[in-house]
Amino acid sequence: xxxxxxHLPTLSVQEGDNSIINCAYSNSASxxxxxxKQESGKGPQFIIDIRSNMDKRQGQRVTVLLNKTVKxxxxxxxxxxxxxSAVYFCADVGNQFYFGTGTSLTVIP
Amino acid sequence: DTGVSQDPRHKITxxxxxxxxxxxxxxxHNRLYWYRQTLGQGPEFLTYFQNEAQLEKSxxxxxxxxxxxxKGSFSTLEIQRTEQGDSAMYLCASSxxxxxxxxxxxxxTRLSIL
Numbered sequence: 001x002x003x004x005x006x007h008l009p010t011l012s013v014q015e016g017d018n019s020i021i022n023c024a025y026s027n028s029a030s031x032x033x034x035x036x037k038q039e040s041g042k043g044p045q046f047i048i049d050i051r052s053n054m055d056k057r058q059g060q061r062v063t064v065l066l067n068k069t070v071k072x073x074x075x076x077x078x079x080x081x082x083x084x085s086a087v088y089f090c091a092d093v094g095n096q097f098y099f100g101t102g103t104s105l106t107v108i109p
Numbered sequence: 110d111t112g113v114s115q116d117p118r119h120k121i122t123x124x125x126x127x128x129x130x131x132x133x134x135x136x137x138h139n140r141l142y143w144y145r146q147t148l149g150q151g152p153e154f155l156t157y158f159q160n161e162a163q164l165e166k167s168x169x170x171x172x173x174x175x176x177x178x179x180k181g182s183f184s185t186l187e188i189q190r191t192e193q194g195d196s197a198m199y200l201c202a203s204s205x206x207x208x209x210x211x212x213x214x215x216x217x218t219r220l221s222i223l
Contacts, residue, residue, distance in 0.1 A: 032209035043113070043200050043214035044152065051209060089151050093212060097142065099151030 012106045019077040021103045023090035026071060035064060035075045036089045038102070044089060047075070082107045111135060113215035115201050121221045122191060129187045130218045134203030141184050142212060143176055144200040145169065152200055158184060159206065188220075196222045 013019045025033070031052035036044035048059045050066050050073065057064050063076040077084055087102040114133040122128055134141045139160055144152035155174070156166045160181035170176075173192075178184040188195055198219050202212040 034211055036214075041216070043115075043202075043216045046211050046213060049209075049211050091151075091212075093209075097144075097154035097157070099144075099153075101149070102151050 010104045013080050015107050015109050016079055019080045021075045021088050023073050023100055025092050030092045032093055033073055034091045034093055038087045080107050113201055113203050113213055115215040115218050117218055119219045123223050126191055127189045129185050130199055131185050132201030133183045138203035139206040140204045142202040143186050146198040146200055191222050193222050196220055
């Protein structure tokens with residue numbers, strides 16, 4: 001079936017380094033993706049979105065890259081801070097409502 | 110605060126009891142979604158509404174589950190005859206109408222079945 005998944009369940013980075021979280025999707029018709037951040041005990045928080053007519057989108061300290069050829073997207077966090085520690089999900093919400101399992105990001109002070 | 114609000118935040122009940130959760134979406138959002146999330150997993154889609162119309166239901170939504178949005182504003186999710194496997198976080202999200210609009214989530218209701 002269709003799916004959205006992440007390459008790594010956990011990621012540890014040193015404070016100040018850049019983080020890259022990857023996500024693969026299988027539905028070639030998918031046209032809208034969102035990255036969410038979820039802290040313990042809270043609901044997912046919208047970070048950034050990207051539509052299929054774009055390859056790259058930048059926000060504050062975050063960049064999302066979309067490669068439609070290989071059906072892959074990534075979230076890059078610049079100068080990672082302790083407050084960035086959370087679980088990150090990519091979601092295919094254009095045609096379906098699929099969330100990946102999530103990558104748990106731990107920032108080491 | 111004008112975000113998505115869910116009530117209660119926590120619910121503990123005995124197996125076999127009925128429970129009802131409430132979600133108040135962002136006021137101008139026409140669409141409202143329910144998800145279930147278990148530990149270590151991403152949210153799983155249950156159902157969504159456009160205004161008061163329930164447009165899609167997941168196969169996860171068994172006949173013990175019912176969701177309503179009678180006036181197109183707040184929504185309720187009821188689980189009848191709860192089972193151990195119903196223990197999870199129940200998340201509500203809302204979005205504007207139209208294609209490809211971001212969903213904004215509440216902080217969920219955590220259900221624990223004893």
